[in-house]
Amino acid sequence: MLDLNSVSKNFSGLAALTDVSFDVKNSVIKGIIGPNGAGKTTLFNIITGVFPPSKGTINFDGNDISHKRSDEIAKLGVSRTFQQTYLFKTLTVLENVMLGRHYRTRSEFFACGLRLPGARREEKLIREQAMECLDMIGLAGKKDRIANKLPMGEQRYLEVARALATEPRLLILDEPTAGLNEFERDDFLNLVFKIRDMGITILVVEHHMKFIMKVCSELVVLNFGEKIAEGTPDEIQNSPKVIEAYLGVEEDIDY
Amino acid sequence: MLTDVIQAIFAALPVGCIYALVALGVALIYNATNIINFAQGEFVMLGGMSMVTLYGEMHVPIYLSIFASVAIATIIGMALMKVAYRPGKNTSLIIVLIITIGASLFISGSAMHIWDADIHRFPAFSGEKPIVFLGAAIVPQSLWVIGLTFLLVISLVCYFQFTIHGKAMKACALDRTAAGLLGIKVKRMVLISFAMSSALGALAGIIMTPLTMIDYSGGMLLAIKGFSAAMLGGMGSFVGAVIGGFVFSFLESFTATFVSGSFKELVTFIVIINVLLFMPNGIMGPRSKEGLEEEEVLGE
């Protein structure tokens, strides 16, 4: 479904990603791990069209999306959450999720301002669908709160709800459990499985290893912007190359 | 024709110097704080007006008058910093911008009460008799303006290039956090840059008043032109700011000479919009770093 073909990215001469290729199959949960600065977020930003790759192509459902704008990619069915949760702080909890419905609706400027019947009907529908999403993550009771005043755990959930509201086919989670405690993390695990069972493919970057080993069926490991391993969690945990990337080389330091 | 060209150049040179000094002042504050100071032109006015009173009317010795006029502007500049610079207080750009607009109105409005709404000048430093060159005339005050601006720019460049204090100030502009980690008191540096920038403005006002005359208003236009000149030059570069100032003054002078005096400002502001759109890094600034800004928003 998602197919990366030797994707590279340079920032003013510095290579952030070199020749990364992998694919993600329908309805799986795939993880991307790697030490700090390995290029994981850069990869996400390229997939979602924040900036284009310097080289290589990305295919999503048979469409080449490597040079599309991020709003076009979103319309194809790619949605994401952010490392530092990014909720709109002037919008309420419900409004944040309603924003997720934006490109699934079409009332224009004047229809909205004049509150024409069509726009009114659509607005009602948006509200209902957003409430469904909130119900699913259990935040319906807090719908009128200001989004970024929620505790961290609930903000993570809200981001997921907002992403789900777009009816994505691919959901990208960027460090979804940062700032969650252990109970919340287990809860979140179940939510991720639930989302996969809805038929949504998931791509996740996460530092918390216990979580990622449990949640993913396949992993890609990046280091210095290069793919150094790909496989099941078991294979990854026992790969000497991966251990080296994380813990450093086993070598004496002479001086 | 040739005489016209030379006359236009003679007219453009001192005005360019003034624009350059204002641009330097704007750039100093912008680099240190990211504030566009709409009140920068008011320092020019304050310097000139204080000089009118002290030197022109009270006949205080010239050096003492200059010193006092610069001091007045500097103190007000430092007060402005206390009001406008509020790091960590979650102040949005628009609030700071409006504060400096407010400061500009307040200072110019007060100046109208302290002095009046008339146009003033005081006698030139060394006589009014024009020097004729290839049929075009230049007054001695213009030479003073050019010479003193040259000196000011040189000493500014030296300060930033050769003293540790100047380098520390540059460091604050480049990376506030890193500067703080080296023990540099960033807030004090910001205060000093406000002081320096208001002093520069005041000096510009002092040297230009015998030439162009001065009244309480007009500071804000000067500030906008100064900002645009600094932008055209590339915000970080002093040489660039000076060049930017001259580009605008030549543009205005030549439009006034060869097209029409009333359209000179029109040309300036059309150029300003185009500079903003097409040369956001200016002529001396760094080349644009593709993608880096976005990296900061969504980065690792």
Place this chain on the structure above:
Amino acid sequence: MALLALPFILGDGYYLSVMNFIAFYAIVAIGLCLLTGYGGQLSMSHAAFFGIGAYTSAILSTRFGLNPLISIFIAQIVSATAALSIGSVVLRLKGHYLAIATLSFTIIVEILIIETAWLTGGLQGLSLIPYISFGDFIIDSDWRLYFIVWPITMLIMLFSLNLVDSRMGRIFRATKESEDIVRLFGANVKIYKIKLFVLSSVFASLSGSFYAHFVNFISPTAGSLMFAIDIIMVLAFGGFTILWGALLGAASLTFLNEYLTVFADFKRTIYGLSLILIMLFCPNGLLEGLKDSLSRLISVKNAGGD
């Protein structure tokens, strides 16, 4: 309802005319509030669009003898076209840069108005602009104008309130926080920004047209830098993110202006000082500032009572 009753209380006099001036300011301010407060685009070109609206309409009806209603309509089309072409270029800029670019536009318009005296009357201004009339019914008194301009203000307010609380409004409010993120939710931010800019500029221009046809005289101050600052003042008083604040801001500024005519010399100083003080102590506008200090007062009292 209160607004409907007000003219009967005030009578056809000085205060009614003040009320009408409040409406002129309010319409511009509502537009700018949408653009800056909700859309996050710091624009200083609204004075220019007020000027364009006023002058186009005035010129069409004085020099070409068009019916004011038609010239007002054409003026809005002219303004919308101008806003579209300016907006699609300058809205690429952000923050300070956008502010300076739009301010430059205002200055350019001001110079053009002054320098094309054959058309605009230059510094002398344009006088003898006809009143708006519907057949024999001529809008030539404060009383009559009130019942035209305030319903329009209220309609614009209603439209804006609806807009803000819709799928479009949510996108604008989110755009103010981060364009990049909004784009990730499938919104073509660039086009939305331009649309909002055009709408908001047309509001300003509409107010300008009404102003011209009611005061019957227009001078370059209508499109000037000082007027741009006036409008910023209205928003500063009312709060950038509260649509209703635009009314309060317009009222405060109009009254301030009226009282300051006695001390006209102090206008700049007082403007400057109040801008600084408001931005320092209640950056969300007087309304929010009052609410904040009131709630603080109450909470202090409650804490004392416990």
Place this chain on the structure above:
Amino acid sequence: MIIKIKDLDVFYKNIHALKKVSVSIENGKIIGLVGGNGAGKSTMIKSITGLVPIKNGKIFFNDRDITRLDSASIARLGISTVPEGRRLFAPMTVQDNMNLGAYLRFKNEKKKDIEKDIKKIFELFPRLMERKNQTAGTLSGGEQQMLAIARALMAKPKAILMDEPSTGLAPLIAKEIFKVIKSLKNRGYTILLIEQSARMALKISDYAYVLESGKIVLKGKASDLLKDESVQKAYLGV
């Protein structure tokens, strides 16, 4: 104990990043602080240097409470930082960066002495000596890291905090950096070394802490931790 951190509680960007963390740094030693991504390592340095507000807990420097000081005042006490991402002044020359490292010394010392010092430190980093008139932005990653360390040394610090000096460097170059850090210890410097690359860091540290999700999960002599299987577990979640 030159630096003593007691029960530190820090929230960073809404996340409870450090939970009751206590760390002691002994004079003349390298103290290692290792852990995976997002364990709270960088927050640790940011809280010591006054860059993030501290909720609870105290930090002492030579028995003086420095918990609420700003970063410039902390630097003035003699704590130098090699910050995350190096944070060099890229358009300035290597020499100027070094000079700025010694900024606080210009008041009381002669320019000559400082220049002598620069020469001395260049002996440690001969590559920098060759490039002293180049701007910092043109250096390679490894050279930039060396310059960041050299700049910190110019302040004649009583303690140095290093935030992930090996990040983004190829293994061979990282090794070189670690060599330098070890040699600094032999010159009597006190260092708090924050690292992701646990093996290398543990090898040159005297004492070390392992951080996971904002908590210290292991501590002990670095040589013991190096053999401890549970370090790897903390990293890879086995």
